[in-house]
Amino acid sequence: MSGEWIELVASDGHRFQAYHVKPEGDEDPRAGLVIAMEIFGVNGHIRAVADGFAAEGYEVLAPQLYDRAQPAVDLPYDTDGVARGRALREQVGWEGPMLDVGACVTHLRQGEAKLPVGIVGYCYGGAVAWLAAARVANLGCAVGYYGTAILNFMNAAPKCPTMLHFGSRDQTIPEDKIEALAEKHPEVAIHVYDADHGFNSDRRANYDEDSAKLARERTLDFLAAHLR
Template structure:
């Protein structure tokens, strides 16, 4: 289990972050990027999972710039609240907060990033914009459509759900055509398939995607 800490971005903004460490020497660092539900129990459990697999994990609370301490569930009201906060986010500020999380994780060595939905888009943006990203893994990234033309500077792995109505699998083909070096996988699953707290959770897809994510990090970190 990890603990909350405080980080300071380059512009002086202070944000919370959940940090969890492996028992032994870390294999590297992983920055875990939240969905629109904040750094909630699920995101903390994801970070703890990476720590159990040997990585120093940092999950920055990116919504702190709009509303501190966001910790939402998955009800329709929670989804509406998360979307409202997401709509107030600005990429420049998001990247500043990601950069300080990246710097903290780098004390463990090379750093990979992973994110889910909103976070899937953020981790792609980190790969296109920030130095120090050694590997980027995104799950069903909501912002991928708007960011697809931006070229990543780090190896990228993207996970799609074939049943996802928000992020069509045609986008996987588009992004692969634009950036042939990236790796994409499509699962017989819906949006949010990795989250065991959501009705769309798909254990088979989640296990396979995680296995591929860990192999990707093992090779690059």
């Protein structure tokens, strides 16, 4: 797949970059998809994830959610990268990224087809996807992977079908907290894998191929069921 960087404008006037990729060939996309990045930015892994969903027929946007604090962030998978990512996350807060996700949804829905649009987020982006399900209009569904900050927003009420993936060995998201989340939101599909935080990324030491494959299959089925 061959993507490109485009500029979008949020409803508050903020201009930001997003990685944009469409399915190859002449067929129209089956739906639109927003990919919410890890705390490391829209790096090679997230772009590869976006390319992978485009190969499944989706038109994809992966917004640079840190552009409100620092443009073109691409952090390394190390202790310094984690610290810098957390600092940037604190700088941008949560309201601005919701506006950015909303701008992506609007862009994907433009034109006569008005594509149904979903969101899939990883790590920091998992919490972005969770909040977007509650706060962003015109989302058909949401999927979040190991979003630690979801635990800070347990009272958020998703307004669209939502699925969450967690790892049982993730020290940042204890299983009792996952159980509490499931009890509070029985309408949310929650899957727990014998894996650690970041198990989907083949660029990270915690990558777990079997868990990543199963979570992807479940995600694709979920998207197909709700983005029609």
